[in-house]
Amino acid sequence: MTVEPTRRTRPPSVERLLADVREEVHGREHDAVVKVARAVIADERDRLASGSPPRAVGELAAELVTRLDGLLIPGPTTVINATGVIVHTNIGRAPWPDAAIAAASRAAASPSFLELDRASGRRGSRYRLAEEHLIALTGSEDALVTNNNAAALALAVGLAGRGGVIVSRGELVEIGGGIRIPDIVRRAGAKLIEVGTTNRTRADDFAAPLADGRARMVLRVHPSNFRQDGFVESPDPTALAELAHAHGAVVVDDLGSGALLATEAFGLAHEPTPAERLAAGADVVTFSGDKLIGGPQAGLVVGRADLIARLRKDPLARATRPDKVTLAAVAATLGLYLGGLAIREIPVWRMIAARPDDLRARVEAMLARLDDPTLDAHPFAMASTVGGGSLPGETLPSWGLSLGGRSADALLARLRRGTPAVVARIEDDRVLIDLRTVDPLDDPDLTQAIAATVAGPRRTGPA
Numbered sequence: 014m015t016v017e018p019t020r021r022t023r024p025p026s027v028e029r030l031l032a033d034v035r036e037e038v039h040g041r042e043h044d045a046v047v048k049v050a051r052a053v054i055a056d057e058r059d060r061l062a063s064g065s066p067p068r069a070v071g072e073l074a075a076e077l078v079t080r081l082d083g084l085l086i087p088g089p090t091t092v093i094n095a096t097g098v099i100v101h102t103n104i105g106r107a108p109w110p111d112a113a114i115a116a117a118s119r120a121a122a123s124p125s126f127l128e129l130d131r132a133s134g135r136r137g138s139r140y141r142l143a144e145e146h147l148i149a150l151t152g153s154e155d156a157l158v159t160n161n162n163a164a165a166l167a168l169a170v171g172l173a174g175r176g177g178v179i180v181s182r183g184e185l186v187e188i189g190g191g192i193r194i195p196d197i198v199r200r201a202g203a204k205l206i207e208v209g210t211t212n213r214t215r216a217d218d219f220a221a222p223l224a225d226g227r228a229r230m231v232l233r234v235h236p237s238n239f240r241q242d243g244f245v246e247s248p249d250p251t252a253l254a255e256l257a258h259a260h261g262a263v264v265v266d267d268l269g270s271g272a273l274l275a276t277e278a279f280g281l282a283h284e285p286t287p288a289e290r291l292a293a294g295a296d297v298v299t300f301s302g303d304k305l306i307g308g309p310q311a312g313l314v315v316g317r318a319d320l321i322a323r324l325r326k327d328p329l330a331r332a333t334r335p336d337k338v339t340l341a342a343v344a345a346t347l348g349l350y351l352g353g354l355a356i357r358e359i360p361v362w363r364m365i366a367a368r369p370d371d372l373r374a375r376v377e378a379m380l381a382r383l384d385d386p387t388l389d390a391h392p393f394a395m396a397s398t399v400g401g402g403s404l405p406g407e408t409l410p411s412w413g414l415s416l417g418g419r420s421a422d423a424l425l426a427r428l429r430r431g432t433p434a435v436v437a438r439i440e441d442d443r444v445l446i447d448l449r450t451v452d453p454l455d456d457p458d459l460t461q462a463i464a465a466t467v468a469g470p471r472r473t474g475p476a
């Protein structure tokens with residue numbers, strides 16, 4: 014083995030590299046540039062140590078600038094959602110309505126009357142508009158916004174103190190990401206009291222622990238990410254609330270998604286609304302901001318004024334408090350419901366309301382633009398889902414493209430790695446592009462992404 018002269022196995026000095034990029038890094042803080050330059054040199058030293066040929070200073074300089082620029086890329090790479098799953102957890106759940114984006118960006122950019130009372134000039138309560146909108150939309154006495162619904166639920170369970178929290182065995186669910194209802198109850202310091210069975214629970218089952226005074230709370234958890242069919246029964250909310258109240262216990266109802274519009278008007282099953290659960294006697298109802306509400310991630314809490322006041326005073330409320338940007342975006346999203354523009358302006362509802370005929374027309378337009386006789390693509394009737402732990406098993410008739418011509422896994426991966434990135438799904442060894450979840454404004458980009466994907470080398474054998 015020949016040993017290179019030391020001169021050639023040593024990378025240039027940091028100073029030498031910095032001298033080469035003086036123009037390109039003008040305006041950047043020196044210390045930050047030096048840190049990245051040191052990292053580039055360290056990597057070059059490792060390369061040389063492993064026997065790679067030395068790179069020219071110019072190359073290292075370009076690498077330095079690329080790394081500095083890379084630090085400025087705004088957030089994760091965006092994707093086109095062609096999965097047909099409207100609220101897709103892994104790609105960011107609900108896309109925000111324009112009004113929410115505008116409100117958030119104003120709140121982020123400028124000081125605002127967040128906690129300053131405009132009339133008196135004194136410190137006021139934190140921005141109330143989102144909560145006032147919730148009150149107007151649900152008829153509740155008061156409302157509170159947290160970071161997410163899991164936080165809202167943990168906060169609400171805290172109302173039981175060290176007392177008992179009764180949950181039906183049919184509702185002891187995992188809500189996602191390994192978070193389970195029994196753990197939330199225990200973590201809050203309360204005692205879990207299980208009643209009923211996996212498939213059937215009646216209001217009567219709650220009577221004994223309520224009567225002997227062990228229970229301070231009845232917790233209902235909406236089965237939002239699974240469905241039970243067959244020999245099943247769950248207690249009537251009104252009857253259960255009456256029983257709980259007769260024994261001085263509070264009823265907390267975690268709706269998960271919750272909806273402010275009637276899902277059945279779109280051919281879906283009925284998703285419970287916060288207003289109807291309050292009317293049925295729930296004292297506190299919690300739901301997510303970024304599922305069927307279609308706004309930013311948030312936990313939305315509505316209910317009795319005295320209980321919301323207690324939640325507001327809980328130190329955990331401070332720890333799970335949303336920032337001004339979220340509050341502004343929640344208020345803007347809820348304002349769309351109040352202003353009668355929810356279906357038109359909230360992307361989640363636009364996707365739910367999209368008509369199959371219109372989706373089909375978009376497919377035809379895309380195929381006409383693709384205009385490639387060798388392309389293995391045809392219009393295809395498919396079924397979209399709501400996703401995100403809402404309306405499990407429910408589907409909406411949709412249209413899209415069915416793509417073949419190479420292994421479906423390879424096609425899917427190429428679409429995901431393309432620009433723009435496209436996330437789709439596989440059925441029967443074909444890639445399905447579901448247009449229900451694609452913004453029509455993205456159709457040209459999507460068409461281009463598909464053209465680029467299928468233009469690559471064809472399958473030569475099994476993938």
Ligand SMILES: *Cc1c(COP(=O)(O)O)cnc(C)c1O
Binds near residue numbers: 234236300
């Ligand atoms: C989704 C869900 C949650 C958690 O809500 P996040 O906003 O994701 O924190 C809690 N409970 C139920 C029933 C859910 O479906």
